[in-house]
Amino acid sequence: MTKFSTLLFFLAAATTAFSSPVPDVSGGDMSLSVMPMDTAVVDEANLDDVDALDSDDFETADVDEEDYEDYEEDEDFDLEFEDAEDDVDLEFEDDEEVDEEASLTRREVCNVGQPNxxxxxxxxxxxxxxxxxxxxxxxxxxxxxxxxxxxxxxxxxxxxxxxxxxxxxxxxxxxxxxxxxxxxxxxxxxxxxxxxxxxxxxxxxxxxxxxxxxxxxxxxxxxxxxxxxxxxxxxxxxxxxxxxxGKPKKNSKPKKSSGKAPKNLASGSAKGCKKYHTVKKGDTCAPLAKAGGVSLSKFLSLNKGLNSKCTNLQLGKAYCLKK
Known part of the structure; x- marks a missing residue:
């Protein structure tokens, strides 16, 4: 093989090696030197261009959000509890004020004047x-x-x-x-x-x-x-x-008559008298005669139905006092 041919051979081999796919590592060992190289590339990209990062790369974002939600729930609970306490205190204070005002009102509405x-x-x-x-x-x-x-x-x-x-x-x-x-x-x-x-x-x-x-x-x-x-x-x-x-007088003053004989005229009593008297309990002849301005004998002559002792006066009957 000539030197030129040998050079072409090595160039072809090198080309084949660099264009070959990455070997499958699932079934065998793989050199760890590849991973650090890839990670290094990613880190460099992250440092060089922050805008190029995907938000999904931050795994802690979800955790922080949940923690914040928990905090909000706890905070809401505390606030509601505090509000409830405030409400209770306010209601209690209002009740006290109402009682005091009502008590004062009840005492003040009575206008007490001079003795009746x-x-x-x-x-x-x-x-x-x-x-x-x-x-x-x-x-x-x-x-x-x-x-x-x-x-x-x-x-x-x-x-x-x-x-x-x-x-x-x-x-x-x-x-x-x-x-x-x-x-x-x-x-x-x-x-x-x-x-x-x-x-x-x-x-x-x-x-x-x-x-x-x-x-x-x-x-x-x-x-x-x-x-x-x-x-x-x-x-x-x-x-x-x-x-x-007081007690009624035994001899009440006789009423003036119109001269007509009353319906309750006693038997034997004169008609057309100026004064008549209806006998009541306790009446006796002498006081009746005196009330008529006549003597007892005259009174008996005007009321011939009476006996000489005048013991038979009839209650409710009218007797002549003056003719």
């Missing part, structure tokens, strides 16, 4: 009718003075109403009942009277407190002077009314 004379007199009359002693009477008046200043209130603290500010929720009665002054007074006395018997050493104010169970136990005796004054005034009015009503 009708209420004072009714309380006194009920207590007088039950024949209470002086201490129970004073305790009753001290209580009404403190609780309402003798005003029949339709409002008060909590559900309290009436002159004694009694509470339906505590078994005193219905609102309608407690707004009845007589009923309210009797309910107070129902407890005050036996409490007085069981505790003779109580002051009127202590007796009042034993009934009312107030959060201010010492205040009732502070109205002692006012209560005594109101009792004296009520007593005077009560006595005056009692005298005015």
């Amino acid at each position: 004379t009708k209420v004072v007199d009714k309380v006194y009359a009920v207590a007088r009718k039950r024949k209470v002693n002086a201490k129970v009477m004073l305790a009753t008046f001290e209580t009404a003075a403190i609780e309402s200043n003798f005003n029949n209130l339709n409002c008060g603290d909590q559900d309290s109403v009436g002159v004694f500010q009694q509470r339906p929720s505590q078994g005193w009665g219905t609102v309608k009942q407690l707004m009845n002054v007589a009923y309210a007074t009797n309910k107070f006395l129902d407890r005050a009277i036996p409490n007085d018997r069981a505790n003779r050493g109580y002051t009127p104010g202590q007796l009042a407190q034993s009934v009312q169970i107030s959060e201010f136990p010492d205040r009732y005796d502070t109205r002692k002077a006012q209560a005594q004054k109101l009792i004296a005034q009520a007593k005077a009015r009560y006595s005056k009314k009692s005298k005015g009503k």
